[in-house]
Amino acid sequence: MELTSTWYLVLAAILFALGATGLLVRRNPLIMFMCVELMLNAVNLTFVTFGNDLNDLGGELSVFFVLVVAAAEVVIGLAIIVAIMRRRNEATADDLSVLRG
Amino acid sequence: MELVVFLIAGALAIIGALGLILFRHPVHSALSLVLSLFAVAVLFVNQDAQFLAAVQVIVYAGAIVVLFLFVIMLLGVDKAENLSVEPIAGQRPIAVGIGIAILALSVFFIFSVSGNAATGQESVTAEKVDSITGTTTSATEALGDDQVDGTEDAPNIDQLGRSLFTDYVFAFEVTALLLTIAVVGAVLLARKPKGELAPLPAIPDRNAGPVPELEALETLGDT
Amino acid sequence: MNPATVNLATMQLVELVWLVPLFPLLGFITLMLIGRRLGEPVAGWVATAAMGGSFAAAVMVFIGMVGLDGESGERIVQVKLFDWVVAGDFSVDIGLLADPLSVTMILFITGVATLIHLYSIGYMHGDANFSKFFVYLNLFAFAMLMLVLGDNLLLTFLGWEGVGACSYFLISFWFTDEANASAGKKAFVTNRVGDFGFMLATFLAFFAYGSIEYGEMFSGAPIAQSTATAIALLLFVGAAGKSAQFPLYLWLPDAMAGPTPVSALIHAATMVTSGVYLLSRINPILAAAHDWAPSLIAWVGLFTALFAATIAIAQDDIKKVLAYSTVSQLGFMVVAVGTGAYVAALFHMITHAFFKALMFLGSGSVIHGMNDDQNMKRYGGLAKLMPITAGTFIVGWLAIAGVPPFSGFWSKDEILISIYANGDIFANKVLFILLLIAAILTAFYMTRLVALTFFGAPRWRDEVTGEAFVESDEELPLRHPHESPWTMTFPLVALAGAALVAGGLNLPFTKDLHFLEHWLEPSFFFEGKDNIFHDLPSGGTKWIVAIIATLGALMGIGAAWKLFFDKRGGTGPESPPILAQGWGYDNAVTSFMGGPGEKSFDAMAEFDATVVDGTVNGVGKLIQIDGGILRKIQNGLVRSYAALIGIGAVGVMIYFLVVGA
Numbered sequence: 001m002e003l004t005s006t007w008y009l010v011l012a013a014i015l016f017a018l019g020a021t022g023l024l025v026r027r028n029p030l031i032m033f034m035c036v037e038l039m040l041n042a043v044n045l046t047f048v049t050f051g052n053d054l055n056d057l058g059g060e061l062s063v064f065f066v067l068v069v070a071a072a073e074v075v076i077g078l079a080i081i082v083a084i085m086r087r088r089n090e091a092t093a094d095d096l097s098v099l100r101g
Numbered sequence: 102m103e104l105v106v107f108l109i110a111g112a113l114a115i116i117g118a119l120g121l122i123l124f125r126h127p128v129h130s131a132l133s134l135v136l137s138l139f140a141v142a143v144l145f146v147n148q149d150a151q152f153l154a155a156v157q158v159i160v161y162a163g164a165i166v167v168l169f170l171f172v173i174m175l176l177g178v179d180k181a182e183n184l185s186v187e188p189i190a191g192q193r194p195i196a197v198g199i200g201i202a203i204l205a206l207s208v209f210f211i212f213s214v215s216g217n218a219a220t221g222q223e224s225v226t227a228e229k230v231d232s233i234t235g236t237t238t239s240a241t242e243a244l245g246d247d248q249v250d251g252t253e254d255a256p257n258i259d260q261l262g263r264s265l266f267t268d269y270v271f272a273f274e275v276t277a278l279l280l281t282i283a284v285v286g287a288v289l290l291a292r293k294p295k296g297e298l299a300p301l302p303a304i305p306d307r308n309a310g311p312v313p314e315l316e317a318l319e320t321l322g323d324t
Numbered sequence: 325m326n327p328a329t330v331n332l333a334t335m336q337l338v339e340l341v342w343l344v345p346l347f348p349l350l351g352f353i354t355l356m357l358i359g360r361r362l363g364e365p366v367a368g369w370v371a372t373a374a375m376g377g378s379f380a381a382a383v384m385v386f387i388g389m390v391g392l393d394g395e396s397g398e399r400i401v402q403v404k405l406f407d408w409v410v411a412g413d414f415s416v417d418i419g420l421l422a423d424p425l426s427v428t429m430i431l432f433i434t435g436v437a438t439l440i441h442l443y444s445i446g447y448m449h450g451d452a453n454f455s456k457f458f459v460y461l462n463l464f465a466f467a468m469l470m471l472v473l474g475d476n477l478l479l480t481f482l483g484w485e486g487v488g489a490c491s492y493f494l495i496s497f498w499f500t501d502e503a504n505a506s507a508g509k510k511a512f513v514t515n516r517v518g519d520f521g522f523m524l525a526t527f528l529a530f531f532a533y534g535s536i537e538y539g540e541m542f543s544g545a546p547i548a549q550s551t552a553t554a555i556a557l558l559l560f561v562g563a564a565g566k567s568a569q570f571p572l573y574l575w576l577p578d579a580m581a582g583p584t585p586v587s588a589l590i591h592a593a594t595m596v597t598s599g600v601y602l603l604s605r606i607n608p609i610l611a612a613a614h615d616w617a618p619s620l621i622a623w624v625g626l627f628t629a630l631f632a633a634t635i636a637i638a639q640d641d642i643k644k645v646l647a648y649s650t651v652s653q654l655g656f657m658v659v660a661v662g663t664g665a666y667v668a669a670l671f672h673m674i675t676h677a678f679f680k681a682l683m684f685l686g687s688g689s690v691i692h693g694m695n696d697d698q699n700m701k702r703y704g705g706l707a708k709l710m711p712i713t714a715g716t717f718i719v720g721w722l723a724i725a726g727v728p729p730f731s732g733f734w735s736k737d738e739i740l741i742s743i744y745a746n747g748d749i750f751a752n753k754v755l756f757i758l759l760l761i762a763a764i765l766t767a768f769y770m771t772r773l774v775a776l777t778f779f780g781a782p783r784w785r786d787e788v789t790g791e792a793f794v795e796s797d798e799e800l801p802l803r804h805p806h807e808s809p810w811t812m813t814f815p816l817v818a819l820a821g822a823a824l825v826a827g828g829l830n831l832p833f834t835k836d837l838h839f840l841e842h843w844l845e846p847s848f849f850f851e852g853k854d855n856i857f858h859d860l861p862s863g864g865t866k867w868i869v870a871i872i873a874t875l876g877a878l879m880g881i882g883a884a885w886k887l888f889f890d891k892r893g894g895t896g897p898e899s900p901p902i903l904a905q906g907w908g909y910d911n912a913v914t915s916f917m918g919g920p921g922e923k924s925f926d927a928m929a930e931f932d933a934t935v936v937d938g939t940v941n942g943v944g945k946l947i948q949i950d951g952g953i954l955r956k957i958q959n960g961l962v963r964s965y966a967a968l969i970g971i972g973a974v975g976v977m978i979y980f981l982v983v984g985a
Contacts, residue, residue: 008148013208013211017200017203020196022118024200048150057261060261072283076287082291
């Protein structure tokens with residue numbers, strides 16, 4: 001059995017699918033956020049795999065930037081969650097539905 | 102050797118992911134995420150992206166997840182979620198369906214692509230230099246020109262740095278700016294508000310009918 | 325002057341034909357703006373001056389046209405003013421067609437109209453809406469002139485509708501009386517039925533010829549006979565509405581509710597002749613139609629002539645007699661058109677304009693002097709008290725009865741001769757005899773009118789002395805008949821003069837005296853068609869017909885005189901009620917319209933409200949309902965939105981799977 005990049009890609013797809021399912025199923029905002037991080041990770045793995053495959057450093061650099069932006073996103077996201085949850089700390093994602101039609 | 106590493110790390114990653122989505126306590130989920138991140142870092146090393154593996158561990162596992170844990174601790178949102186009830190009808194089946202669909206489609210695409218590039222695969226991987234040992238891993242000589250990429254023999258971090266500060270310097274600077282903005286935003290958002298707080302909007306009862314203001318709109322059309 | 329410059333000068337005169345409708349238009353605008361301030365009688369003089377200017381322009385155009393050569397088609401002049409509608413294949417411009425036919429029309433239209441305007445100044449004296457009357461009169465004149473001068477069907481239709489609208493305005497001029505308003509509405513609605521035929525004919529003509537301009541229509545490729553028949557008959561429907569032929573005549577007697585000058589101008593001399601004009605204008609289409617189409621027109625005209633004549637002998641209202649007389653005389657003209665004798669029809673149109681307008685104005689004078697009483701049973705013996713009115717009226721009477729040498733004789737004779745000359749067709753022989761009977765009836769009822777009104781013993785009491793001249797059981801009204809002022813009598817005299825000498829236009833003795841026929845030749849195309857333009861029979865036939873016609877007229881006059889001239893104040897035999905009510909036709913139409921007609925109109929309105937409006941409202945309601953359903957997707961829950969995003973993402977992936985990148 002030869003270890004080709006296909007294996008890595010399949011693994012990344014599995015992680016991504018798990019992250020997506022988790023995002024849709026869980027109600028706690030923090031856990032939902034962590035699922036998003038999992039999905040980003042799967043994407044990073046894909047990038048590195050392709051970069052390795054095509055001998056192109058662009059893959060690794062993309063991961064670098066994704067990492068930075070994910071970090072920034074987490075910072076802001078958590079700040080928002082803090083701002084909301086400060087007043088109501090048993091709220092779940094389902095309770096924040098004021099913007100309904 | 103790589104195969105074994107891959108199998109173990111892959112299994113750990115999947116176990117971590119499953120733990121993330123199945124544990125009820127947020128702290129347990131966060132720790133599962135850490136396991137998954139570590140496994141992915143190992144996989145990075147397996148693919149000769151050592152710098153990225155280090156960055157992954159330091160930034161992701163070491164900073165982001167810690168941030169999560171801080172927030173959990175700060176807000177006291179550590180109540181276990183009641184996973185047996187699903188308030189939104191049909192959400193679970195849809196979620197599982199989406200997951201399966203994404204997985205199936207992705208795998209399909211992967212195999213339809215990799216079938217074409219299978220033959221080119223070996224020689225490419227063979228050419229990559231193992232920067233730790235400094236030796237090529239394949240007996241067959243590659244195309245034999247070191248002029249293809251002058252940085253071929255340099256360590257991974259050297260190659261990255263050179264590329265980052267020459268070809269992608271603009272993106273690099275913008276990313277730095279982005280981080281600054283994120284910091285400022287976070288500080289502003291998380292400040293404790295001064296003075297009187299506006300009253301909280303009531304949590305609407307989802308089982309009730311449409312929002313009352315909208316009921317007036319419904320009768321507008323009748324003349 | 326060398327001929328080139330002469331021709332240039334006369335050509336330019338003809339091209340000033342746009343002045344003719346311009347004057348009444350200016351008069352209309354001026355009076356509309358400042359008429360009320362000008363007041364009586366200045367507003368009337370302004371209007372009359374406008375018409376006078378128009379008449380002068382018409383004479384100028386006529387002089388210019390005389391200078392052009394008739395043989396070579398120079399006399400057909402088209403003056404394009406500006407583009408009106410340009411829409412792809414369909415283009416219509418505001419253009420005036422000055423050819424002998426239209427110049428003839430504008431001459432007598434403007435002439436008679438000027439006289440009637442002058443008359444109205446006296447007649448409408450003291451009316452509260454004096455200036456408004458002249459506003460309408462000028463507008464009417466403008467519309468009529470556009471009708472006659474238009475060089476395409478659409479412009480003619482513009483004038484057509486305009487005169488219809490003005491007729492409505494003027495008939496219901498004293499609209500505070502419900503009966504007058506109803507009469508106006510009746511006129512308008514009945515005309516509308518005719519207009520519908522006109523519109524359909526216009527569409528069909530555009531479809532068949534590709535253009536609705538007369539020049540292009542008549543010089544283009546010939547069209548299918550059935551199409552020509554359809555167009556001709558549809559236009560005849562329009563003409564029947566305007567020219568009061570059966571079954572669309574019933575607005576004309578009711579239209580007498582308007583002031584008498586209106587009756588004289590619109591319902592004797594001009595508007596009602598526009599139908600005959602239209603049929604003359606489209607004579608090439610009539611020629612291209614099946615042979616039974618003009619025959620149908622002729623028989624409808626004959627039926628109308630007889631029908632109306634029988635009703636006229638039973639009317640007691642002086643204006644109603646004249647109204648039915650007009651319907652009858654129009655029937656004569658339509659018969660002439662139907663048998664191809666266009667010149668005879670137009671000749672009769674001109675003479676009829678003179679003597680009928682004269683008689684209407686005369687009757688107005690009588691009504692004026694008799695305190696607005698229109699019942700002839702209460703007239704009598706007015707000849708001595710209103711000499712000018714009576715004298716001129718007698719001229720008109722003799723003209724319409726067909727007594728030589730008055731103009732009516734010549735024109736009616738022309739029609740009879742033309743029909744007789746085509747007598748190898750058996751139907752035409754019947755036509756001739758029936759028309760002769762109608763002519764005799766004409767003489768009869770007009771004599772009755774004159775005898776009852778001007779002669780015999782007065783059936784009223786003198787207002788001043790209270791003296792009664794006849795014995796009667798009932799109280800006779802007090803009257804003070806007097807002659808009218810010069811503004812009213814001058815037009816009477818002028819028209820009487822015209823009625824006397826107008827016969828000279830087309831004397832049948834020799835070909836050289838056929839002035840009207842030669843003049844009108846270019847307007848009637850006669851290449852290869854016999855039934856349009858034929859020579860009158862020479863020699864004995866002419867004289868025989870003339871003598872028969874004269875004898876018939878004298879017979880009618882004699883019979884009526886015997887019955888109705890009574891020195892002791894009798895009014896002759898009672899009119900049979902069925903005739904007096906117009907054979908019940910009017911009542912039948914009214915009950916139909918009020919009964920099943922009204923029900924169908926209500927059903928139509930109901931349909932509009934429920935189906936048409938319902939559909940429009942229903943669309944809105946449908947959208948509202950759909951919105952209500954779609955609104956439920958927005959439930960405000962983030963996870964639902966995330967699920968939808970997921971579904972979308974899967975959809976995109978499937979798309980790439982199926983279609984390929």
